[in-house]
Amino acid sequence: MPYYASRLLCRGYKVYWLKPMIARLKHRRLLWLLLLAGGVPAWFQFGRGTSGQESALDWFGVANAQESDVTPMGGDIIPLRQVTDPYPVFNGIAVDPVNNLVAMTDVNRKSIVSYDRSASAGARITPPRRQVFGPLTNIGFVAGIYADSEHKEILAVNNDIEDTMVVLRYDAQGNASPARILSIPHQAWGIALSRSHDQIAITVELQQAVVFYKRDAQSVTPPLRNIRGPNTGLADPHGIVWDDAHNEIAVANHGNFRGLVRDTGAGCAPTGTADPEGGAVLPPSITFYSGDAHGDQKPLRSIQGIRSQLDFPMGLGVDADHNELAVANNGDNSVLVFSRTASGDAAPIRVIRGDKTGINRPMGVAIDIMHNELWVSNFMDHTALVFERSDKGNVAPKRVIRTAPPGTPTPGFGNPQTVAYDSTRDQILVPN
Template identity: 25%
Template sequence: MAHPQIAVFARLAKGGEAPNRLIFGQPTNLSRTMHDIRYHQGRDEILVTNPFAQAVLIFRGNSDGQAAPARILQGPKTEFNAIDALAVDSVNDEIYVPDGANIKVFPGGANGDVAPVRVIRAGADMGWRPSRGIGIDYVHNVIATDGTLMGEALKNDNFKNPYGGGRDSIFIVDRLADGKTKPLRIIRGDKTGIFGIRQMDLYPKGGWIIVAQITDGGIPIPEGTFVGIWSIYDSGNVPPRWKIDGKPSNILTKPRGVTLNPNHKELLVSDMRLNAVLTFSFPELFDQVAQPPR
């Protein structure tokens, strides 16, 4: 079994090239399971979760070797119960942590046992429940997260997910919401091709939502996988604006994570089956801006 570590590679690394740096060892407090990693550009910090310790670990951007976290967000005041992923808003200096039926928001410099400054509360009475994929659009002040319908909203819905995984919807929510919140818009249905989302990212300047659609993480080589891009204005049963299918000609098999490199107009995808990071040139995503409906 591989030891828990964060590997830092050169942007143009390919094949089996070695990482430039490794963050590893007992002082890091990393766990064997890290399902998300984010970078805070404003603070030059790397953030990961430790789901076993119910903690957010924050490392300096230049950390190397057996480096301890600069800060750890953990304790009863955080109200963490089942955290596994996170998102960062570098512009507004905030950390977003999905946790059960809630999304908890902390200041970017939070340290120790501190309470969230806002909690977006979903649940059956609100008709939805977030999961772990989440991204922040600081330009249009929305959050996009994956999850599932609940309560009456689910009873009145006609879409039946044959895989039954639950992470089959995209919810677009007010970024500044606090307390019980209903989504502004929901993307869901057979035309979307979504059966199971694993991670997402947003491109705020363009208003795009980038989604890793894995279908079913429990299947070694699932069918129908892809990376899809929707607009923050999309709603209902709509297909993605762009799509990279999971097929041999694209090398892509089982997409788990997505992130963007706007400076070089690249889309990066981690593939769970290939145990690899794939880099796609995607200028269309960065050259076009989503438009609201007229």
């Protein structure tokens, strides 16, 4: 007998099935008494039935506050089926060539995984250097990541609903407490760091904003400044990079725009603001700002339009030496490389895309100028890929990091908070 079937019979299902049977027997006895006495209330009929004609209140009866000692049916029932992924799935990626480290956020198992920069899997699972996970870590639906080579710290942003940034030392392992935690706005995603400013910048999807803190801010610390407002061009911002060499910040926008931004509420903690917003879905974009920008400032320039090929742009990587900006283009399984100074409906100067590349719903991208490499984290393939920095077209990666055996499918879940049943196709719909 299959394991789950035996567990089903010997535990949850058996218990759950017997209780209503016993209950029905009691009720049927009562029903006969009531029938003999002249009838039953309409709501007190039995049998599940399939006609749909019975009273909708037949089964449970109605309870009032004083009736609180009833044992509910059901209980600790084993699931008949489950779709889960036991392997880490990468979200953001950061590379530190100085300390020979690459680190990824794992949204599936809620961990942060780091590897030797030169690690390669072949056809096996790549042994990580470290993996930090567990209840002490405060790692949740973790997204953007930054590897601070100078302070040997990993900074990672929890997206929803932890509302924190966690900072881990490079040598953190297992169920380790963060070196520090910072409270940040709800639905933060990307993170960037500036050495010249000694600041970090964090994107906030819901608030269409970039918020800035001191690099070592912790606990409950107000932001130093923010970029926010209808003139900024920020629209569901995700990836962010801070180009210290040119004192510029670049932000990847999905294009979802909350209209007039009148609502200053906190999203999931509503404020009661009732102003209509009149949102819009704008074309995806990359917007550039001065590293000192604040408030409702217009971007210095934007990349936006059909020629740009932008489609769910996620993580960004900047190469100040070669004046290039790389984009993890999640929507069409590609990496786009633009001139750093591109503007308007500009085409990328290079594109890595195709079946040989192994790029599959990329979430993060990082450029290692020291070793002339470009890193990509995949969301739908348990892999991170390493390309030559100047690769283009349908090329195979030079190295692969794997968290699962090759070909292992993944459901692609990322904090699934809703589900629907398509009765026409007998399919279950799970948005992320």
